[in-house]
Amino acid sequence: MLLEVDHVAKRYRKRDGGEVPAVRDVSFTLESGRILAFLGPNGAGKTTTIKMIAGLVRMDGGDVRIEGRSIKGSGRVAIGRLGAVLEGSRNLYWRLTPLENIEYFAGIRGVPRARARERGMRLLRLCGLEGKAGETVQHLSRGMQQLVAICSALVHEPRILLLDEPTLGLDLDAADRIQAQVARLAREEGVGIVLTTHQMDVAEHLSDEVVLLREGAVVLHGLTQEVTRRLGGDSYRFELEREPGQEQLARLTGRGALFDSPRSFRLLLREPRDFYAVLRDIEPIGVLGAGRDTADLATVFRHYVGNGADGEVQP
């Protein structure tokens, strides 16, 4: 197994003596060439888990194994097998050019210069950045910087790539380019990829598997297709005559309704007869249409994370 995350947990101690249970219990595995989307609302513990895998945050319990080797203790060999681009916008040396950055990160990871140059140029070409190889990073756009950061994380040919919100704050075009690279890495080079994102369309489009985190624990883990298909049967779409009022809105979002316009929403029903409960919720607004629908990841997400939508996943 390429990556095994085995019951990791993390409590942060705060200055005032209190504790934040950022990650309670997270386990999953990842094989070569697979893309795993690591989802969850703000503060769910995604970044903390990613940093534990990368050895940047010390775990309180559990273990992380890379190709069977624990990252604990003398785990530098294991950590050398992964690359990561962490949250934040400036993961590069701004005074250096893309190629110089790549060469530097290659060097500190034991790649000789000639090979680093060769591989760096190839990576930049694949990202369509060969023309920018000689400009300092500070003069590149956010999207290009992010691509260069990914190239820098790949130059020592890691088997695992961790990406924390790789498309955050990027325009559509830049996000597309990142997605294309991520997909290519997995399909063509067999890199195992864990990425976090709040953009459900990105996750749905890219990932083979999803892990959904809530308050530091896994509430859903499965193949992306299966998750959406399995829940698809319970997914309904409603179209209303007019916008619902405050109170109705609160009830609907409480059920995990996801509005795609002010007058239409989707939700997952726990039981078929809840359909009538929803109708009572929206009474007396006229219903233009209501029926089954295929679920998308956003609906699934809302179903599991939305405020109290599901009794099972209450902590």
Added chain:
Amino acid sequence: MIWTALQAELRRELTQMLRYPTELLSEALVTGIIFYGIFLGSSYMAGGSILGSRLSEIIVGYALWTLMLGAIGNMGWGISMEAQNGTLEQVCVGPLSLRAIFALRSLANLLYDLLLTAMALLLIIVLTGHRIDFSLLEIVPFILGIAVSIGIGYLVASVTVLVKRSNQFLNLLQFLLLFLVMTPFTDLKGPLRFIAVIVPAGPQMGVLRHLAIGQSRFPGEAMWLLLAVVNALLWTFAGYVAYGRVHELARSRGSLGHY
């Protein structure tokens, strides 16, 4: 791997320096002007007679201090900036520990600082026509002094990783070190001499001072040289151990980056 990493550090440092040559030039200019000032001042005060001796002492002391300043700069402001930018965490993900990488950075920086200082000195010598006689023997305590600056670098790195914004502390430290390096603790009498042993680069400066006044033989020479070795080991080791501890603490707090 250590070798490719050292090369990478040297190259990154050089590229960043050369990319903004005005900064480099102004730095070299300041060093040059200060050296020149030392020359003028000492020849004025001494009327030229004991110039060669006192002068080289001051210069060696000043050179050692600038090297320590370099270490403070890189391990202090440098790291605090990288923690904010996010490069610190990126550097951390890899087969080399951050502690090892910091050692390489210190080395790379020392090398460039030495080169810069030497060049400034050479320029002054050429311009003024003065000669200073450095004996080969001075190299030993000087290198032992450099070892101390690596230790100090680690200590500064420790403080920076812990508190992130350590500007006041670093400013203060600069002058504290200047005071410590320039004060002749080795001339203290009795048990107070012990201070000279533990003060950063204390014995090293003592030996240099004696060599500079032309006393190639002085009382307790062998002992002070030995103490210089002890002092160098002490500070390097203290810095190394302290950083290891702090790194684990930061990992535990999740505060390696900018949180």
